[in-house]
Amino acid sequence: MDVEKKSQRQCIFCHNFCKFSCAPYIATKNQKIIQTQKNYLIYMAEMEKIKANTDLGEAVYLCNDCRRCETYCVFENKKVIGNNRYARNLIFKEKLASDRVYEIYDNFIQYGNFLGEKKEAKEIRNSDKDKKYDFFIYAGEYVNFLAPEIKESFIKILTSLNKNFIFCDDEDPDGILALDLGMKELAQKLMENNFKKISRYKFDTLICLDPYSCYGFKNDYKDYGYEFDCGIIHYTEFLENNISDIKINKTDSHIKYFDPCMLSRGLKINDSPRKVLSFINSESNFDLIKNREESECCGGHLSLIFPDVAEAVSAGFLKELESYDDKTEVLVTACPLCLSNLSNVKKSGRFKIYDLAEYISRNID
Amino acid sequence: MFPAVTYQVFLLKRFKTRYMKLSACLSYLYKKDDFLEKKLAEIIGKDKVSTDIGDRLCFSRDVTPLCYKWIDLYKLPPYTSDIVASPETTGDVIKIVKFAGENNKKLFIYGGGSGVVGGVIPTERGITLDMSRMCGIINLDEQSLTVEVQSGIIGQNLEDFLNKKNYTLRHFPQSIRSASVGGLIATRSTGQFSTKYGGIENYVVGLEAVLPDGSLLNTGDKPRSSTGPDINNFFIGSEGIFGVITKAILKIYKMPEEVKYQCFIYRDIFCALDSIREIMQSGIKPPVIRLYNSEESRLKFEKLGFNYDGCLLILCFEGKKELVEAEASVAMEICSKMHARDIGGELGKIWFENRFDTRHILEKEEEPGGMSDAIELASSWSKIKKLYTEVEKYFKEKNITLASHFSHAYTTGISVYNIFYLNAKDEKEAIDKFYEVWDDVMGIALENDATISHHHGIGIIKRARLKQELGKGIEIIKKLKDSLDSENIINPGKLIEN
Ligand SMILES: Cc1cc2nc3c(=O)[nH]c(=O)nc-3n(C[C@H](O)[C@H](O)[C@H](O)COP(=O)(O)OP(=O)(O)OC[C@H]3O[C@@H](n4cnc5c(N)ncnc54)[C@H](O)[C@@H]3O)c2cc1C
Ligand code: SF4
Numbered sequence A: 001m002d003v004e005k006k007s008q009r010q011c012i013f014c015h016n017f018c019k020f021s022c023a024p025y026i027a028t029k030n031q032k033i034i035q036t037q038k039n040y041l042i043y044m045a046e047m048e049k050i051k052a053n054t055d056l057g058e059a060v061y062l063c064n065d066c067r068r069c070e071t072y073c074v075f076e077n078k079k080v081i082g083n084n085r086y087a088r089n090l091i092f093k094e095k096l097a098s099d100r101v102y103e104i105y106d107n108f109i110q111y112g113n114f115l116g117e118k119k120e121a122k123e124i125r126n127s128d129k130d131k132k133y134d135f136f137i138y139a140g141e142y143v144n145f146l147a148p149e150i151k152e153s154f155i156k157i158l159t160s161l162n163k164n165f166i167f168c169d170d171e172d173p174d175g176i177l178a179l180d181l182g183m184k185e186l187a188q189k190l191m192e193n194n195f196k197k198i199s200r201y202k203f204d205t206l207i208c209l210d211p212y213s214c215y216g217f218k219n220d221y222k223d224y225g226y227e228f229d230c231g232i233i234h235y236t237e238f239l240e241n242n243i244s245d246i247k248i249n250k251t252d253s254h255i256k257y258f259d260p261c262m263l264s265r266g267l268k269i270n271d272s273p274r275k276v277l278s279f280i281n282s283e284s285n286f287d288l289i290k291n292r293e294e295s296e297c298c299g300g301h302l303s304l305i306f307p308d309v310a311e312a313v314s315a316g317f318l319k320e321l322e323s324y325d326d327k328t329e330v331l332v333t334a335c336p337l338c339l340s341n342l343s344n345v346k347k348s349g350r351f352k353i354y355d356l357a358e359y360i361s362r363n364i365d
Numbered sequence B: 001m002f003p004a005v006t007y008q009v010f011l012l013k014r015f016k017t018r019y020m021k022l023s024a025c026l027s028y029l030y031k032k033d034d035f036l037e038k039k040l041a042e043i044i045g046k047d048k049v050s051t052d053i054g055d056r057l058c059f060s061r062d063v064t065p066l067c068y069k070w071i072d073l074y075k076l077p078p079y080t081s082d083i084v085a086s087p088e089t090t091g092d093v094i095k096i097v098k099f100a101g102e103n104n105k106k107l108f109i110y111g112g113g114s115g116v117v118g119g120v121i122p123t124e125r126g127i128t129l130d131m132s133r134m135c136g137i138i139n140l141d142e143q144s145l146t147v148e149v150q151s152g153i154i155g156q157n158l159e160d161f162l163n164k165k166n167y168t169l170r171h172f173p174q175s176i177r178s179a180s181v182g183g184l185i186a187t188r189s190t191g192q193f194s195t196k197y198g199g200i201e202n203y204v205v206g207l208e209a210v211l212p213d214g215s216l217l218n219t220g221d222k223p224r225s226s227t228g229p230d231i232n233n234f235f236i237g238s239e240g241i242f243g244v245i246t247k248a249i250l251k252i253y254k255m256p257e258e259v260k261y262q263c264f265i266y267r268d269i270f271c272a273l274d275s276i277r278e279i280m281q282s283g284i285k286p287p288v289i290r291l292y293n294s295e296e297s298r299l300k301f302e303k304l305g306f307n308y309d310g311c312l313l314i315l316c317f318e319g320k321k322e323l324v325e326a327e328a329s330v331a332m333e334i335c336s337k338m339h340a341r342d343i344g345g346e347l348g349k350i351w352f353e354n355r356f357d358t359r360h361i362l363e364k365e366e367e368p369g370g371m372s373d374a375i376e377l378a379s380s381w382s383k384i385k386k387l388y389t390e391v392e393k394y395f396k397e398k399n400i401t402l403a404s405h406f407s408h409a410y411t412t413g414i415s416v417y418n419i420f421y422l423n424a425k426d427e428k429e430a431i432d433k434f435y436e437v438w439d440d441v442m443g444i445a446l447e448n449d450a451t452i453s454h455h456h457g458i459g460i461i462k463r464a465r466l467k468q469e470l471g472k473g474i475e476i477i478k479k480l481k482d483s484l485d486s487e488n489i490i491n492p493g494k495l496i497e498n
């Protein structure tokens, strides 16, 4: 049995103990989002016992790939992303996804990005294809379009450290969003283009500003046969190694760290951002009550397709935090989707929300 | 294609009740009941009703092992309801219940769908009442240490909310991550920390319920009263037949200051049982007492580091530090007297961390011709050893793997949890064997004055034997049902046979 089929069957034959953890389910109460039901219905559709329909299509896309259910899964090493991509690929091909999904597809085809924006690529540094650099910085689509402040801040940090780095001046999408949305063939093309483009430059380490790209480069690219011949790290790991060289003004605001799902559950990078924070702030514990692999959800890529649900998820998180925590002033995270979703909450209460790169760069001496 | 005739015969045999032909079942799956949809949408709002086939199928299964077998056999549950109604307020529930009564539509209540006795599976056509949107936390009373919630909230979501404020429910059924408060009350559930805190009946301070005629009952938040029989108790374990529980006021606790585990190995399971009895009757209250027979000790704990020959006893103590130390030393003295080997607390902590692991059961359900279930019996101390011996002998004779443990201890008796793993040549034979095992073991329980269900409830699986356990009691339940719901609108076929 192939991996996806086995995983699908585990979810169908399950006691469903991950149910409580699914933020989009809690926000919408759409039973078909949760893994056991979604996989049951997809299986029955595959067996031609029911006809898949747009209701199922909607539910399949209402899961935001946060992987929180994996943390509480009764089966060890569960990979629900495989289930999700499998289900979405079926739904996408059957034309049963919501219009917004097909719009994103068209945007990729026409404009080369999910938003459909003809954005002028800004050249940060002159790039020389023959020169060897220490670092290649890949911002990723979410950073470029939803949270450009992360890129600006990180460049400021690198510049202050006098590092030898390069930004790709016309970055292509990494294909991971397309893959997550069930657009397998398109994703493969995007991955191939991006891989070829990045591979034209000479550098030692690929620093990703977006945990989704980082996870994708390390795992999905490999699965599709595109293996980078360099180190791949998330920028928080770079900061951890270099923070002592940054001249920084310490802050004493009460900070908590919001673990991004792809960083904590996907890449298992939990200590780096905390170590960086401990350089800048005297707080002894940056943990929210649900932290690391148990961390709560910001709404993830739902904001691209179902912004109301994404807002319900992130607003729900902030509202609850406000109800039991009267000390925290600043929430720091390390993901463009978390930053954008949490900041987009219309009433984000008393919290100031920053990405870690942004928070460091604001406090550079 | 579906083997329609076989399917119908199978259903007739299984539920001993009338079912429509499978072909009819399939056709109505795709046929919308326009009247129901239009009317319900009018009274509670369009976005609270669904006739989508996916919704109806999802809400027509729980985690009864039979449901798993149906997936491979027929891909469909025996029935789906015609429509799913998802109320958000008690007002919505009242409207739906009244509508069902006036139009003679059956109503099936779905809480978290974690039930293991088929409580949510429709037994005929009708409306499924999905309680999941009624998940609000209404009031946290920090002086009285109670929390008032809507009944659809999932247990773990409530526990997480309380933990953030430094409180805890301590009603920890293994299914807390998917069960709703309403379901936990309706099935008279118990938790893994029950030996100190009791079952759900010890938590419910008050509740609100919509009765089958659409009227509202509210029992308030009094700590106790002597004003006739306890009305809360009509609903605790009612499996929905007396009405829809819409709100509950539950006891909560402050987070324990200290938690300590102690584990012992016994050569002889009966010696271990005697120790538990003595611990319970000595006046101390460890929240967790779990005793695994040697097979289950190995099966469950070998991969977690258990390498002893014998039965594992896990004890947990929690509360104020001084109290924990005092209780632990009383228990230690009792166990040492029985020549138990003290192995420290580590395995207890490991059990706690792995307490949601049900892989061994699920992997069996998923096997072609495989089936597994847990039969949770309980009896008084004076009868438990005979019950245990006879059940064990039965499974040995049938050549069916059995793993047992004792948990939920009382001063007067204890519950024994028998997990069986059976093999058959195909799914149909597995289902037949499954029913045979259940019936035989319930027979053994009844012969030994034990209960046929310590905490999972009756649903559709155990109905046939209920009369034998309750005697006259079943007539009281039936009369109550009849006087509250003469048309048998709410949860027909659950708990008691139609
Ligand atoms: C792996 C596993 C472990 C389990 N461990 C335990 C355990 O430790 N202890 C334990 O007691 N049980 C346990 N159970 C059984 C099950 O979780 C309980 O019976 C639980 O109480 C069911 O709650 P639910 O919300 O899922 O109810 P459902 O399955 O949705 O419904 C159960 C019954 O209650 C009725 N009902 C639901 N909500 C309401 C309401 N609001 N008003 C009136 N009637 C209602 C339903 O109609 C149905 O008859 C376990 C189950 C599994 C699968
Ligand atoms: S993710 Fe794990 S716990 Fe959730 S349904 Fe799938 S197998 Fe079950």
Ligand code: SF4
Pocket: A021, A022, A023, A024, A025, A033, A034, A035, A062, A063, A064, A065, A066, A067, A068, A069, A070, A080
């Ligand atoms: S990945 Fe996240 S959103 Fe998707 S089913 Fe799991 S918990 Fe829910």
